[in-house]
Amino acid sequence: xxxxxxxxxxxxxxxxxxxxxxxxxxxxxxxxxxxxxxxxxxxxxxxxxxxxxxxxxxxxxxxxxxxxxxxxxxxxxxxxxxxxxxxxxxxxxxxxxxxxxxxxxxxxxxxxxxxxxxxxxxxxxxxxxxxxxxxxxxxxxxxxxxxxxxxxxxxxxxxxxxxxxxxxxxxxxxxxxxxxxxxxxxxxxxxxxxxxxxxxxxxxxxxxxxxxxxxxxxxxxxxxxxxxxxxxxxxxxxxxxxxxxxxxxxxxxxxxxxxxxxxxxxxxxxxxxxxxxxxxxxxxxxxxxxxxxxxxxxxxxxxxxxxxxxxxxxxxxxxxxxxxxxxxxxxxxxxxxxxxxxxxxxxxxxxxxxxxxxxxxxxxxxxxxxxxxxxxxxxxxxxxxxxxxxxxxxxxxxxxxxxxxxxxxxxxxxxxxxxxxxxxxxxxxxxxxxxxxxxxxxxxxxxxxxxxxxxxxxxxxxxxxxxxxxxxxxxxxxxxxxxxxxxxxxxxxxxxxxxxxxxxxxxxxxxxxxxxxxxxxxxxxxxxxxxxxxxxxxxxxxxxxxxxxxxxxxxxxxxxxxxxxxxxxxxxxxxxxxxxxxxxxxxxxxxxxxxxxxxxxxxxxxxxxxxxxxxxxxxxxxxxxxxxxxxxxxxxxxxxxxxxxxxxxxxxxxxxxxxxxxxxxxxxxxxxxxxxxxxxxxxxxxxxxxxxxxxxxxxxxxxxxxxxxxxxxxxx
Numbered sequence: 161x162x163x164x165x166x167x168x169x170x171x172x173x174x175x176x177x178x179x180x181x182x183x184x185x186x187x188x189x190x191x192x193x194x195x196x197x198x199x200x201x202x203x204x205x206x207x208x209x210x211x212x213x214x215x216x217x218x219x220x221x222x223x224x225x226x227x228x229x230x231x232x233x234x235x236x237x238x239x240x241x242x243x244x245x246x247x248x249x250x251x252x253x254x255x256x257x258x259x260x261x262x263x264x265x266x267x268x269x270x271x272x273x274x275x276x277x278x279x280x281x282x283x284x285x286x287x288x289x290x291x292x293x294x295x296x297x298x299x300x301x302x303x304x305x306x307x308x309x310x311x312x313x314x315x316x317x318x319x320x321x322x323x324x325x326x327x328x329x330x331x332x333x334x335x336x337x338x339x340x341x342x343x344x345x346x347x348x349x350x351x352x353x354x355x356x357x358x359x360x361x362x363x364x365x366x367x368x369x370x371x372x373x374x375x376x377x378x379x380x381x382x383x384x385x386x387x388x389x390x391x392x393x394x395x396x397x398x399x400x401x402x403x404x405x406x407x408x409x410x411x412x413x414x415x416x417x418x419x420x421x422x423x424x425x426x427x428x429x430x431x432x433x434x435x436x437x438x439x440x441x442x443x444x445x446x447x448x449x450x451x452x453x454x455x456x457x458x459x460x461x462x463x464x465x466x467x468x469x470x471x472x473x474x475x476x477x478x479x480x481x482x483x484x485x486x487x488x489x490x491x492x493x494x495x496x497x498x499x500x501x502x503x504x505x506x507x508x509x510x511x512x513x514x515x516x517x518x519x520x521x522x523x524x525x526x527x528x529x530x531x532x533x534x535x536x537x538x539x540x541x542x543x544x545x546x547x548x549x550x551x552x553x554x555x556x557x558x559x560x561x562x563x564x565x566x567x568x569x570x571x572x573x574x575x576x577x578x579x580x581x582x583x584x585x586x587x588x589x590x591x592x593x594x595x596x597x598x599x600x601x602x603x604x605x606x607x608x609x610x611x612x613x614x615x616x617x618x619x620x621x622x623x624x625x626x627x628x629x630x631x632x633x634x635x636x637x638x639x640x641x642x643x644x645x646x647x648x649x650x651x652x653x654x655x656x657x658x659x660x661x662x663x664x665x666x667x668x669x670x671x672x673x674x675x676x677x678x679x680x681x682x683x684x685x686x687x688x689x690x691x692x693x694x695x696x697x698x699x700x701x702x703x704x705x706x707x708x709x710x711x712x713x714x715x716x717x718x719x720x721x722x723x724x725x726x727x728x729x730x731x732x733x734x735x736x737x738x739x740x741x742x743x744x745x746x747x748x749x750x751x752x753x754x755x756x757x758x759x760x761x762x763x764x765x766x767x768x769x770x771x772x773x774x775x776x777x778x779x780x781x782x783x784x785x786x787x788x789x790x791x792x793x794x795x796x797x798x799x800x801x802x803x804x805x806x807x808x809x810x811x812x813x814x815x816x817x818x819x820x821x822x823x824x825x826x827x828x829x830x831x832x833x834x835x836x837x838x839x840x841x842x843x844x845x846x847x848x849x850x851x852x853x854x855x856x857x858x859x860x861x862x863x864x865x866x867x868x869x870x871x872x873x874x875x876x
Contacts (some may be wrong), residue, residue: 198582214230250268289309472490629682644728665854750804759795809840
């Protein structure tokens with residue numbers, strides 16, 4: 161009797177446990193859910209710290225575009241509120257006016273008749289080029305303040321909020337455009353049609369008066385004929401393209417960074433900082449060149465002292481001849497315009513990467529800095545001061561933004577971790593990160609799914625160098641042994657995988673893990689977050705050196721009993737594609753490969769690439785200077801060794817890694833009778849940013865390929 165009671169009780173407990181588990185178990189992530197994630201390209205705190213404008217981007221499957229919209233968060237004692245500011249689907253790059261009364265932004269919406277580009281028929285109509293718009297954070301409709309056939313490249317508010325300066329290509333009149341079409345028809349003059357930028361100023365009062373008078377008729381016949389925005393006054397010209405601009409806090413000087421008019425990074429001297437004096441602006445000013453170096457400057461911000469100009473460098477060097485260490489932060493003394501301006505490096509003692517930064521009102525700087533698999537917030541009072549690590553959560557902080565007024569210490573940022581999807585957070589100061597509160601919940605669905613778990617993994621490469629990466633396990637199999645493994649190689653190479661959340665066509669590790677793969681993401685030589693020496697050791701062995709790091713990592717995982725040596729696959733995009741293409745020539749151990757936008761040789765790739773100087777740097781010289789290196793590091797010359805079934809993808813308009821490289825690999829594999837498939841996405845460049853269906857189809861087919869040839873049955 162006692163035994164039967166015990167049995168009944170045990171059955172009851174087990175039944176209750178099973179029922180409870182069934183009630184609480186989270187479903188697996190699906191392909192459709194994965195591609196409905198929302199990303200945050202912009203986070204900007206208002207000058208008074210009481211509001212945040214947020215840029216979002218997500219797929220619109222019906223219109224076959226990525227919708228870019230603006231949202232406004234307002235703080236309040238009751239917890240704050242989030243409202244949608246724009247709905248055209250083409251809005252981004254927001255900037256607050258210094259008085260906080262307006263938000264200016266760029267949009268490719270159709271504005272001539274006052275209608276949004278996406279209104280009405282459910283299909284995306286032909287978009288205009290990017291123009292400058294205004295919207296009040298207090299409400300109302302956005303309206304265009306620039307027009308013309310040429311897009312606005314950059315803009316900045318005057319410090320008194322009474323005007324906006326913007327840059328666009330030298331406008332042509334209607335007559336000039338008609339004459340050009342008559343002479344050249346549809347012929348593209350590769351360099352002959354290039355022309356530089358003009359920087360204009362337009363006053364806010366005149367803009368508002370014009371908008372009130374015209375209503376929805378934003379473009380007049382006079383503007384169509386002139387090719388320029390009515391009321392805009394030219395204040396400076398440059399034979400180059402203006403990439404970004406910023407006005408000093410006292411309103412006296414405009415700084416801007418240039419690039420080539422073709423947007424191809426062919427000569428480092430095309431990319432420099434310039435100053436324009438705004439005090440005597442009756443006539444056009446001649447820009448003064450502020451820097452002379454072999455570096456790519458970006459992300460300009462004036463310091464509160466009105467004298468120093470912050471900027472980052474992500475390619476090249478200020479200290480010596482061209483090289484590619486980890487991205488850094490500098491400021492230059494803009495008071496000396498005689499070509500001898502003092503440049504100082506911030507966070508010089510930080511061994512990792514300066515990912516992004518924001519100046520704080522007290523003159524200090526807050527940096528999202530990468531060290532290993534973490535991106536944490538670090539501050540510094542001045543270039544010689546001690547570094548202060550701000551205590552927060554483990555994971556990845558991105559695009560920090562601070563209030564501009566000295567009385568506010570409020571900051572906002574995007575944050576994510578392996579199990580925490582990316583959202584925007586707000587904190588009452590850098591010392592209160594642990595109390596930061598989320599102000600968005602666009603990616604909440606991911607918290608309701610059975611997400612993979614991950615952890616760092618470390619091994620020693622063939623030359624004794626310590627290397628690190630991430631292991632992402634299939635759901636329910638954390639730290640299990642002898643798992644089928646997918647080696648997923650990040651691009652860059654200046655990047656690193658770590659404790660962060662991403663869900664898109666480029667970073668689909670969570671889908672691969674959900675399909676049953678242990679995903680190994682190696683931070684090979686050339687990755688950031690491990691010191692400049694580690695980053696620079698990729699030169700001049702652009703694929704063979706990191707290739708050894710990756711293969712020794714695979715060996716270590718097999719030896720540790722974590723990976724199944726008989727079920728290995730490999731893949732990557734961009735530089736990850738370079739590495740995949742190379743490694744399938746070095747070993748036949750991988751049962752399947754998925755590669756995208758990766759070169760198989762380096763001469764044509766150097767000639768077609770829009771960032772030529774870093775290609776030559778990685779290989780130790782130009783093609784005619786180090787021809788042997790271009791050959792020895794080229795996969796094409798060893799493709800006869802390939803036995804791995806390989807899936808390939810490429811953007812039809814890619815010039816970062818020319819799509820011809822994909823055709824070349826496809827032709828070689830076809831010749832060798834190696835199973836292969838090639839997908840070409842029309843209209844896409846290097847980033848598959850035009851049509852969300854392209855990225856979704858890419859990953860769908862890559863997962864199928866891994867299942868077909870890798871021997872792992874997917875669970876999605």
